[in-house]
Each structure stands twice: as C-alpha cells, then as structure tokens.
Amino acid sequence: MDLNEVKFNLEKRGFKVSLFENGKEVVSYLNKEIDNTTVGIGGSVTVKELGLFDELKTHNTVWWHNDNKQALEYGVYAIRCNAANTDIYISSVNAMSKDGIMINLDATGNRIASTVWGHKKCYYIIGVNKIEDDFEKAYNHVKNISAPRNAKRLNLKTPCAVKGDKCYNCNCEAKICRTFMIYEAPSKGQDIEIIIVNQTLGY
Numbered sequence: 001m002d003l004n005e006v007k008f009n010l011e012k013r014g015f016k017v018s019l020f021e022n023g024k025e026v027v028s029y030l031n032k033e034i035d036n037t038t039v040g041i042g043g044s045v046t047v048k049e050l051g052l053f054d055e056l057k058t059h060n061t062v063w064w065h066n067d068n069k070q071a072l073e074y075g076v077y078a079i080r081c082n083a084a085n086t087d088i089y090i091s092s093v094n095a096m097s098k099d100g101i102m103i104n105l106d107a108t109g110n111r112i113a114s115t116v117w118g119h120k121k122c123y124y125i126i127g128v129n130k131i132e133d134d135f136e137k138a139y140n141h142v143k144n145i146s147a148p149r150n151a152k153r154l155n156l157k158t159p160c161a162v163k164g165d166k167c168y169n170c171n172c173e174a175k176i177c178r179t180f181m182i183y184e185a186p187s188k189g190q191d192i193e194i195i196i197v198n199q200t201l202g203y
C-alpha cells in the first residue's frame with residue numbers, strides 16, 4: 001500500500017493528513033498537539049492498543065467509556081454525554097478505500113455523531129490494515145472483519161460473535177450493525193485530521 005498516495009487522495013478531499021510509521025510516534029505527536037483541553041474518545045480498539053487515554057489524561061480532561069475504571073465511576077451513558085461535549089474528539093474508522101472514502105459502523109451512534117459535528121477538532125487514527133483497494137472491499141471489511149470481531153470482543157449475543165468470522169445478516173436484539181457513516185469529505189466547518197499509521201491497529 002502506497003501511503004503517500006492515500007495521503008494525497010485524502011488531502012484532495014479536504015482532509016488534513018499526517019503519516020506515521022508506528023503507534024509510538026502517534027502518541028508522541030498527539031501528546032504535544034492535545035494539551036490542557038477536553039477530550040472525548042469513541043469506542044476504539046486502535047486507541048486502546050495505543051494506550052492513548054492513559055497518556056492524554058495526565059494533562060487533559062479525557063472522557064472514554066472504554067476505560068473500565070472511569071466507566072465504573074461515572075457510568076457509560078454519562079461518559080458518552082461528556083465525551084460529546086469536548087473540544088477534541090478522537091476515533092478510528094472501521095475501514096477506508098485507498099481513494100480516501102472512510103466508513104464507520106456504530107451500534108449506539110455516539111461515535112458517528114461526534115465525528116461529524118460538535119467538536120473544535122477531530123482526529124481519526126487509522127492503521128494500515130484498515131485500508132482497502134476500493135469502497136466495496138472497505139465495506140466488506142467493515143461487515144466481515146470489523147463487526148464480527150467487535151461483536152466477539154464484546155461477547156454480544158449475535159451469530160457473528162461465536163467465531164468472529166463473518167456477518168450472518170442478523171436482525172437480533174444485540175445486532176451491532178445499526179448506523180453506517182460514509183465520510184467522503186470533512187463536514188462543512190469541521191477541522192478533521194486523519195492520522196495514518198503504517199502499523200496494524202484495531203480491526
């Protein structure tokens with residue numbers, strides 16, 4: 001995958017883009033960029049793997065429902081509400097095409113809402129493993145890799161959670177595939193920076 005080509009394609013769409021070789025560089029960069037402010041983080045294995053919450057919370061007010069300690073103290077709903085009212089928002093996307101179209105899938109919708117409106121600046125952190133050749137492959141990635149593996153990780157009662165192998169087109173109560181967002185360009189007036197990492201992060 002030519003990451004400079006991906007960067008060029010995203011920039012053509014109006015996104016700011018930063019490229020990094022590994023997660024360590026990303027954490028170091030964001031630790032400098034995000035200081036003494038309020039930060040919300042969406043549900044993200046990528047952010048967890050980077051250890052970003054623990055770094056940022058030492059010099060910012062950070063809300064993240066995936067942090068077990070914070071979830072126990074405040075409750076997931078309250079944290080999601082607080083995260084929606086921060087200056088900075090951090091998320092990943094589930095997949096993207098190399099021509100720069102990104103896709104997110106949400107069960108609750110908090111992450112999708114925050115990535116398109118309401119924050120001074122959003123960062124989307126994307127590992128190279130999530131970049132596909134075209135939109136069809138990116139959509140397939142979301143449905144047959146991201147969603148089943150997330151359902152398995154969260155121990156949901158969905159058919160895909162048993163093996164985490166593929167989508168079984170369910171309509172069960174625990175269904176994780178509820179709202180899709182396709183990002184073709186930044187929302188008007190939104191400051192969005194895409195951080196591409198030449199490392200496998202999340203799924």
Ligand code: SF4
Nearest residue numbers: 160167168170176177
């Ligand atoms: S539609 Fe159902 S089976 Fe398919 S990935 Fe989503 S939750 Fe899993």
